[in-house]
Amino acid sequence: MKNPVTAIRLPLRPGREYESRFDREQSLLKMLAIPIASIVLASMVTTLPFLTTxxxxxxxxLLMFLAWRLMRPGLLPVWSGVPFGLVDDLFSGQPFGSAGLLWSxxxxAIEVIDSRAIWRDYMQDWLIASLLIIIVLLGGLWIAxxxxxxxxxxxxxPQMLLSILLYPLVVRICARLDSWRLAT
Incomplete structure (x- = not known):
């Protein structure tokens, strides 16, 4: 006697029940747009109405730019400091071209450190970023x-100290964005 209750199987995606999740192609737009958009949006934070003396x-x-560069060395080309710095100059109010020069x-400097260092850990990245933050801020003051x-x-x-202390948080945000960027 036949079983009166039969299971009806409806595939979620027809023909893809057994498709492998390995070796999928990543979206090139997503791979490139997330770092670029995060750096530009982070530069736009200075336009928020925050009044101090x-x-x-x-x-x-700058923090986002350094975090992406130190976390993913091959992601941003060496010349990328110029366009990102110019975008930052548009929003920060610094003399146009100052951040383009200083970020490049x-x-x-990071490229020289990478070519000479055998390996780096998180604390060394934080030290490198801290020194570069101080140099870029002092250079911006000198140019202005x-x-x-x-x-x-x-x-x-106070700005230098707060920037150095917030750098690990920015690296954490970059790591989250990077895991989302690499997810399929």
Whole structure:
């Protein structure tokens, strides 16, 4: 006697029940757009209405740029400091071209460190990023001082300290974005 209850199998995607999840092609748009968009959006944070008497808001665009470069060495080309820096100049109010110059010099410094270092760990990346954050902020103050009366560099201490302390959080955000970028 036949069983009156029969199971009806409806495939979710016809013809793909046994398709392998390995060796899939990644979306090239997703692979390239996520790092670019995250750096540009981080540079746009400076346009938020945040009023203080001294600079305290960290340069999130620079932090995101350094995090992507130190986390994924081959992802951004060496010349990428110029366009990202120019975009940051549009939003930060610095003299146009200052971040383009300073970010590209930071990228060249990282390339020199990468060519000489055998390996790096997280603490070394944090130290490299901290030194570059300090140099870029002081360089931006020096370039802005050529156009206007220069402030005392001591005014940048809270911004430098906050930027250095927030760098691990930015690396964590980059790692999440990178895992989403690499997911199929």
């Amino acid at each position: 001294q600079p305290i808001l960290p340069p999130f665009g 010099l930071a990228m060249l 001082g050529m156009a206007h009366a220069a402030s005392d560099p001591i005014i940048l201490l």
